[in-house]
Amino acid sequence: MSRSVLVSGGCGFLGSHLIDRLLRRNDLERLVVVDNLWTGTRDNIAHVTDPRFSLQIADADSFSSGERFDEIIHLASPASPIWYMREPIRTIKANIGGALNLLMLLKPGGRFCFASTSEIYGDPQVSPQPESYRGSVDCTGPRAAYDESKRCTEALLFEQQRVSGLDVRVVRIFNTYGPRTRMDDGRAISNFVIQALTTGVLTVYGDGSQSRSWGYVDDIVEGLERFFWRDSISHRGPLNIGNNHEVSVLHIAEFVSSLVPGSSIEHQPPVPQDPTNRCPDLTLARHLLPGWEAKTGYQEGIARTFEWFRQRIAATRM
């Protein structure tokens, strides 16, 4: 049975990796990417030559089409704080407006997959965070437009599942890094790598003791692929996907710095409401996706990311 799939945000960091995996599917008849290139880039999909693929430059909340899709994967949203804090309205529209609009493009009985986030846990009071944890988000705070629009989109989808039987799949993705991150993304690992390769001074906000579980993109996208379409899973989520090996921001900075002799670390004041910790409870993921784990250690993942950025920066200097 051939399938038509729409991916919103398919030119983004995660999205473009997911596109590569979708195009390996034999049952894929047609893949439409809807992206407004706000944080995504054409570069991320420049290598795609598959005739089943097409790109529509449009906002997820207003894209219209006469076509209906068997599967919709809704990724459209900025994911980096400096991006979503700058444009809260646009962030809310991308997530909630995007979901409301794209639901109308789903065939009856079709599947709607959504990339939620560990940010829905806010600054968590329990660690690791199981999916049942209700979170600690300040809904009036400086990160709230992103956190709450992800929470509300989850609510929308699970309510539609209850009210109309919608086939939903919701993942909560923890910190992810790797090739195809924007140069100006602003999150820790890509920042450190670029700073090490350019100015030689790595900026740590606060004392760097805040910890994160750093997931290498290949591992994360493997989890998404298995949950969204490859494995036969009836559970709808939410499902935590991430690396549960917590490493402090300072330790990551020190490791990146060690790759460039002569580079150094400077500290800046902490970012408001930066979570002190974030670590997935992966009990459910291990149960639903036997054998899956975020196996790439930070040393290996960062080395690959470093090499990708090194080549990019070298290319722009030529």
Add this chain to the structure above:
Amino acid sequence: MSRSVLVSGGCGFLGSHLIDRLLRRNDLERLVVVDNLWTGTRDNIAHVTDPRFSLQIADADSFSSGERFDEIIHLASPASPIWYMREPIRTIKANIGGALNLLMLLKPGGRFCFASTSEIYGDPQVSPQPESYRGSVDCTGPRAAYDESKRCTEALLFEQQRVSGLDVRVVRIFNTYGPRTRMDDGRAISNFVIQALTTGVLTVYGDGSQSRSWGYVDDIVEGLERFFWRDSISHRGPLNIGNNHEVSVLHIAEFVSSLVPGSSIEHQPPVPQDPTNRCPDLTLARHLLPGWEAKTGYQEGIARTFEWFRQRIAATRM
């Protein structure tokens, strides 16, 4: 300085009481109510003859006008669980879509007031709930579309305040009851009163030990009026408005039953995720609104509500 005011949801229970107070303002030049009559009714404003008033039957998320307003008060949303659980998409559109759309109708420098809710605290783990409490909402649960759309609209407004200096006022309204509640509203006090006056059998879900702070509508609307326009307050909220005298659902049922000799109480299975308690910390309200309190005791408030429903039911029987 004469002011133009738009109220979304002005035909609703709370909205219509607020309209009565707005029309007492000498500086009011024009009052436009936008209501789609989903849960609001024309009856609630049938007594209004003021020439400054006009009603536009429209959805808050799509209403358009060439006019710009000095003040917008966004109340459009169902507020009763049986109503918002039935139509989650419409609930999200009313709140978030409504706020996004109405923001475009605000004059530069205008004030945007929003009725949020104690539901943003979910099933609270602290009691009473101060405004700083982050809440315990299951964003995948059966009440999530309402709770999360209120949370996300708060996020939207406070982010816009930060990004663009928007003059916002956000109240979190706790349980409110009184005249002009719909007959089929479905919340406890009006249900008990109508059941006592008709079938004589009052339905309590669960054992009735869940407690609420029951605010009589006049007291609540007095708080809104003072915070939204009457007092000169620079604080933007969120501000809890409610009665902090907790009374159990069973006790309320017993009191209503005592008004109709021969009536009785029956128990039904508990409602999923019905909060066990809800009580506002009013420290901030007392500070910002000196002298304000929800002073109407439940006996007096219920007696007035009872009499209003008695007359309505008698009128429909004639």
